[in-house]
Amino acid sequence: MPKIAPLSGFPELLPEQRVVEREVIASLSRTFELHGFANIETRVVEPIDRLAKGGEIDKEIYVLQRLAADADAKAELGMHFDLTVPFARYVLENAGHLEFPFRRFQVQPAWRGERPQEGRYRQFTQADIDIVGRDTLGFHHDVEVVRVMVEALGALPLPPLSFQVNNRKLIQGFYRGLGIPDVTTAIKVIDKLDKLPEDTVAQQLVEQAGASAEQAALCLRLATIRVADTSFVEQVRALGVEDELLETGLTELAAVIDGCASATSERVTVEANLRIARGLDYYTGTVLEVFMAGYERLKSVGGGGRYDALASDGKTTYPGVGVSFGVSRTLIPLIADGVLSGSRKVPSAxxxxxxxxxxxxxxxxxxxxxxxxxxxxxxxxxxxxxxxxxxxxxxxxxxxxxxxxxxxxxxxxxxxxxxxxxxxxxxxxxxxxxxxxxxxxxxxxxxxxx
Amino acid sequence: MPKIAPLSGFPELLPEQRVVEREVIASLSRTFELHGFANIETRVVEPIDRLAKGGEIDKEIYVLQRLAADADAKAELGMHFDLTVPFARYVLENAGHLEFPFRRFQVQPAWRGERPQEGRYRQFTQADIDIVGRDTLGFHHDVEVVRVMVEALGALPLPPLSFQVNNRKLIQGFYRGLGIPDVTTAIKVIDKLDKLPEDTVAQQLVEQAGASAEQAALCLRLATIRVADTSFVEQVRALGVEDELLETGLTELAAVIDGCASATSERVTVEANLRIARGLDYYTGTVLEVFMAGYERLKSVGGGGRYDALASDGKTTYPGVGVSFGVSRTLIPLIADGVLSGSRKVPSAxxxxxxxxxxxxxxxxxxxxxxxxxxxxxxxxxxxxxxxxxxxxxxxxxxxxxxxxxxxxxxxxxxxxxxxxxxxxxxxxxxxxxxxxxxxxxxxxxxxxx
Missing domain, CATH: 3.40.50.800 (Anticodon-binding domain)
Structure with missing residues (x-):
């Protein structure tokens, strides 16, 4: 029998701490439901070849096998590492029974075999909202889903949160209008701005994305624009780049900022931050990350965006837009620091x-x-x-x-x-x-x- | 990419079906909290040597390993197959932070790699309540915990349920007073009464437990006693066996039946059924199983009892009493049969x-x-x-x-x-x-x- 000890990366809560997690999940669920989001849960396992796509995440996937399985039996199931992969599969599997646009929220654990650290756990709970269309999905749902998460997180007793929003079309259009040879690489390089100094990023834009020094400088100027209103539109136009996709991106981002304005407060702000790119390939329009004041070391506590092909079965494509909130990533450090606690150990009054x-x-x-x-x-x-x-x-x-x-x-x-x-x-x-x-x-x- | 298809044994619900599961869990949680039970969740994994005890269940344990692990790496973690093993570990790990008697409820999935069939799934949700003491735990908690589950299940819109209660002390005392040489084996044999004909069970009592034909007949007569009030006490006494442990068992069982009487209704009945033994070794007093009218083929949809040593760290022993309700086992067949459904697909009114x-x-x-x-x-x-x-x-x-x-x-x-x-x-x-x-x-x- 092993010594009784906590398992690193698998945090558990005492009853009075669990009060915090339950009340937060109940509050989030209330807001999501007020906006018509239906709850689902998916099984925790997926076929391994649906999870492992050759990306960075692959080596962190936990695979599952019966203890009694033959030694040479090939494992076929793995634990989901987020709620997006199982949700996309659920949409495809049940498309005939769902009504589109389909609004759903999902609060479940996910598992990653990564090195545990503050805010990063091997088992962690997320709360996701997504709106998914069949074939098409109106842009106004981008505004809707961001605003719902602003309202949901604004109702929680957390330190101040900041939604940092951008738009992939804006960046891509700007780079294209500017004449950057390799737009995709340029986005990946710009995404490193929070880790590398500006000089290095400019140099990589030249070396890796084929930009001129002047183009690289304009990319960096774009990335420094960060405002809490729609004045970014004029700031971008002042950079003198013209492109149709850029215009669409500016209009969309302005609509998100405007549409969320009346839901913001001193507890939750929404800003256009033209540096936000999100490395993931599948985002195609709105992108955002959420940061918590005093907890910048956790990096983002939430994020999401628009993906024109959340799922596809070859015939039909399902575009979506969603935001994910890291329940464990946010609450466990706050509980550990004594910022959040439950008022008592038992429900009894x-x-x-x-x-x-x-x-x-x-x-x-x-x-x-x-x-x-x-x-x-x-x-x-x-x-x-x-x-x-x-x-x-x-x-x-x-x-x-x-x-x-x-x-x-x-x-x-x-x-x-x-x-x-x-x-x-x-x-x-x-x-x-x-x-x-x-x-x-x-x-x-x-x-x-x- | 594998074809999109359901995985056998891992059922998922459509949004309108999930309404049923959520409302049932919310209702159960409300009742448990009214009675002072605090909610906890445990991590889904335990060290394998805490799960695998050499029993029948071992071969059904799912072990977990990182996809990137070395081929010869020994798996160390397994998925829990019930909520009792992780709860016992949680009590030992956190004993210094808990207040005893500790009332907790826990609603989580568990995993077993068994052959899927109606009511038996590889991932299934259970709702457990337990009361755990340190060193001692008053018998009145047996009455309390059974009654709470009677109230909780009575508030659900299910087909009629029957709580079948017995007491290990009653059976053991009766067999001992009767002079059966091998009491433990006799209990295991009697537990087969729902699968084997009476003749065969009687024969096995003689052959395996060393009983005389007359003793075997009395064991069978005890096992046929089944009443919804405390008249079983006189029926047992009429069999003429005297034993101190038997008397304690009769008193305890009568207290459970009496204590639950005012919580019963036409939807939930509570009976003394002296045939119920529950094969598991760790029960030491009250034992019960719950059956659902029209769904006898599912076997029990819930069960539990008293265990004088839920957990022990060698110095301190933690006695407990608890009841588990099979949420998936009960709801998934009822949803499939159209007995339960959600009133709509979305929360929107x-x-x-x-x-x-x-x-x-x-x-x-x-x-x-x-x-x-x-x-x-x-x-x-x-x-x-x-x-x-x-x-x-x-x-x-x-x-x-x-x-x-x-x-x-x-x-x-x-x-x-x-x-x-x-x-x-x-x-x-x-x-x-x-x-x-x-x-x-x-x-x-x-x-x-x-």
Whole structure:
């Protein structure tokens, strides 16, 4: 038997920490559903050849095999490493039963056998929203899906978030209009701007993408444009590049920025940042990444964009646009730092004390009456001295202790204030704020101190 | 690229089917939380030597390995095959941070590489509740945990369920008092009564457990006792066997039956069934299985019991009592049979029509006003003819379509009745029953036709 110890990269939460994760997922789900997104879950496994596409991710795929399998049996199944690959397969498999445009949200774990570090885990939960069309998908869905995620994350008690949005057509059109020989390579090089100094990036644009020094300088100027309104349009035009695709990109990006404006707040901002490219090949229009103030070391905590071919079966193509939020990547560091915590270890708002073991049925009857009106409670495990029962409630974070007297009267004590009042199990209800465990966040304070 | 096809044993649900699973899990969670059970999730992997104990289950364990691992690398991790093994490990690992008795519920998938059949899947979701003590755990928690599951399952729209309860002490005490030489083997033999004829079981009791023919006959008579009240106590006493452990078992079983009585209904019954043994070695007192009317072919859809040593680190022992409900085992056959279905494919209660593409912003403003009051809605994907937009709502099961006129007036149409009325986006709300997708169940009709 192995020693009991945590497994690196497989974080688990204590009950009071799990309160945070559950409330965050419930809040996200509420917002997604208000906007008509249906929930699905996919199986956790896919055929390996659907997962392994020769990319960087391949070596991190976990494959699955029965313990009893023959030694030379070839493994056929792997664990999904994101929610996009299984979703694309689900759309193809069930296309005949789905209504398009199909809005779905999905909150599930994914697995990657990578080196664990803060914000990077081998098992991690993501929350994805996507809108998928059959053959076509109106551009206005780009605005919709970004705005929904802005609203969803804006409802969470997190440190300030910044949505950094760009558009692949804008970059591609600019580079094409500028006359860069290898546009695809140029995008990949520009994407390294957060890791390499500007000089090096300019040099690589010349050496790898065939740009002139002047062209490289303009690419870098484009990449420095970052504003929270649509003034980027004039800034780009001032660079003097003309191209039809560039114009489309400018119009689309301006529509996303404008469309999200009324959903922003001091907790969530949306900016046009013309440096954002996202390395992944499948993005074709809107691209975005989400960053969290004070946690820039996590890199992006979310991201997404438009892909004109999320899935295709050869006959029909399914374009999509979506945004993914890293639930584990965001919450586990915040919980570890004490920024987010649960208000108590148990759902119970009330501990019903037990006077002596013969009176357990009476205490259970009180609990049943409270539960009938939605008040979560538990009956004391044993008929210890009242002081000990109160301390048991305290250790669990239960705010109220209920005492029943032999004469049939009842009293309830708020163990935080010490106040004890007469109460009737058929009518007494705790204050709304005490009904359920809540998330305690110091994020607001962090923000105010900055 | 493999052909897109379902994987046997890994069922997935369409959005309207997933409504059923989500609502069932939400309902179960509500009941568990009303009783003070805290939610946890464990990682899906455990060290293989914690999973593989030399039992029947071993060959069904899925092991996990990185695709890039060396060919001769030894796999160290396996997927959990139930929620009990990871929970026991979690208790040991976090004992210093938990408050005992620790009530927890856990709803997660588990994996077994077994041959798929109706009710048996390779990935399946379970909902478990357990109460765990440190060193000791009062017997009254047996009553509590069974009653909580009776209440939780009684709140679901399922065909009638039957809790069949017994007590290991009762059987062991009876066999011991009777003088059966090999009590452990006798229990295993009696456990085969649902597969083998009585004669064969009697013969095996003689041959394998060393019983006399008369003792075997009494064992069979004990196993035929099945009543919905505590009259089994007198029936057992009438068999004339005396034993201290038997008396304890009778008292405990009577307490469970009595304690659950007020939670039973025509949808959930609780019976003492002295044939229930559960083959698993670790049960030490209360044992139970749950069966569903019309679905006896699934065998039990839930089960559990008391184990005096759920976990132990050599110094401290953690006794527990718990019940597990097979969410997938129960729901997937009921969904396939059309007994349970979701009322619609999307959360939206309203489709906001779009008059022409320039009026999309006006429609979005209506949707925003409705969402502010908790009404889920979506804006039509395109400004097609109204008839087409109404049919799009119909296909999704959305009950209401909203029309805005150029003069600033609004009307909402119930597309089921055809009724169309003036409405104000700032105040109109659909009937409570239409707010969210619901579960439609024909279980009640099935019951009435029986």
């Amino acid at each position: 009330v501990l019903v004390a037990v006077t002596d073991d013969d009176a357990r049925d009476a205490s259970t009857a009180v609990a049943t009456a409270l539960r009938a009106r939605g008040v979560a409670c538990e009956v004391s495990a044993d008929a210890a001295k009242f002081g000990k029962q109160i301390r048991a409630a305290e250790r669990r974070g239960i705010p109220f202790v209920w005492f029943s007297q032999a004469d049939g009267t009842h009293q309830v004590k708020d163990i935080r204030s010490g106040e004890q009042v007469d109460a009737d199990p058929a009518t007494w209800t705790p204050p709304e704020d005490d009904l359920r465990p809540t998330v305690i966040s110091t994020a607001r304070e962090i923000e105010e101190n900055q | 309203v489709l906001v029509a779009v008059t022409d593409d320039d009026a999309r912003d006006a429609s979005t403003a209506v949707a925003t006003a409705l969402r502010a009051r908790g009404v889920a809605c979506e804006v039509s994907a395109d400004a097609a003819k109204f008839g087409k937009q109404i049919r799009a709502a119909e296909r999704r099961g959305i009950p209401f379509v909203w029309f805005s006129q150029a003069d600033g007036t609004h009307q909402v149409k119930d597309i089921r009745s055809g009724e169309q009325v003036d409405a104000d986006p700032a105040t109109w709300t659909p009937p409570e029953d239409d707010l969210r997708p619901t579960v439609i169940s024909t279980a009640r009709e099935i019951e009435e036709n029986q």
